């Protein structure tokens with residue numbers, strides 16, 4: 226009876242002039258048209274398209290890829306032992322585990338809290354939310370903030386901060402100078418690739434340090450200004466520290482919680498991806514302090530919201546992988562993963578030295594796995610991409626793909642086998658016509 230009622234309604238709604246039935250029609254499934262606003266997602270497919278077109282014409286040429294931010298070296302033995310142990314545990318009734326806490330197992334959360342403790346940061350394990358990625362966390366975190374929050378991003382930036390807010394409907398259309406409604410904070414040579422404070426009031430501020438793509442690391446003084454702004458304006462900083470382990474300078478902060486006052490205004494995201502070669506394994510964490518406040522909420526509320534969000538939408542990171550994460554935090558694991566980070570930093574040094582010997586201006590690389598170079602001769606980022614590919618057979622990433630202020634810059638990634646990195650640098654030195 227009910228069913229036939231529904232199908233009757235369905236068949237007439239499309240054609241009926243009755244206004245009530247027209248409303249029924251409007252309530253049918255529609256897509257989220259915010260996706261149509263997205264201009265990004267264009268960057269890496271376009272790199273692939275141009276590279277393939279080059280290879281089509283130059284069959285058999287070896288192309289050297291310094292484009293993508295993905296680890297290349299095998300997982301360290303102490304960490305592998307942890308992963309193996311995680312697998313073994315599943316094969317035994319006494320150690321088997323199914324669903325765990327969605328926030329992650331306590332030994333891992335404790336291990337992470339201890340890691341921060343080494344830098345004088347006091348956080349409780351319950352403030353750590355273990356997850357399967359800092360990319361998904363940084364995309365999802367906006368969901369606990371009001372739809373009408375004004376969002377500020379560094380320009381250039383890791384694309385997910387912008388895209389997740391576009392999809393959530395916090396922006397207008399894409400224009401040549403970025404999305405309408407977003408506050409872009411330019412990171413330029415003049416400001417050392419760390420932005421000035423926003424001139425008006427913004428509500429949510431994304432900061433990534435060490436930065437992808439510029440390789441710049443914010444100093445304590447630079448972060449302090451933003452922390453003070455956020456506390457004064459009841460704004461929230463979303464701090465992505467995925468590359469913190471690449472910081473070698475002891476003066477530079479590895480966590481925003483090294484800054485006084487950050488515990489009331491900042492959420493931090495970090496990951497095992499780049500530190501332990503877990504880009505394919507998947508393990509990360511987000512810190513939401515219980516002291517965090519917003520304009521309309523007291524301490525504890527945002528922590529409770531993220532707890533609720535994770536419990537509702539997420540069933541926890543893999544137990545095998547969490548065992549690997551615990552091993553990565555062990556003394557042996559730390560020693561081995563630090564050595565690997567050092568290996569990538571040496572790649573960055575090789576890239577930097579090679580470019581500088583040609584008189585190219587470079588930034589980054591010292592405390593980050595990215596070298597950010599100024600395109601020689603005033604070329605646009607994509608013109609330089611084509612030049613580097615055609616003359617040197619090297620693939621990198623055009624800076625303009627990360628935001629309007631990235632125009633005229635280019636990112637080279639230090640993730641790669643040493644032999645490849647050396648070949649790429651030699652080829653640039655021998656073949657780049659500038």
Ligand SMILES: *Cc1c(COP(=O)(O)O)cnc(C)c1O
Nearest residue numbers: 358359360383437467496498509
């Ligand atoms: C690689 C990267 C991450 C890590 O993301 P995962 O999802 O944990 O692999 C986060 N932020 C930035 C800026 C990155 O470059």
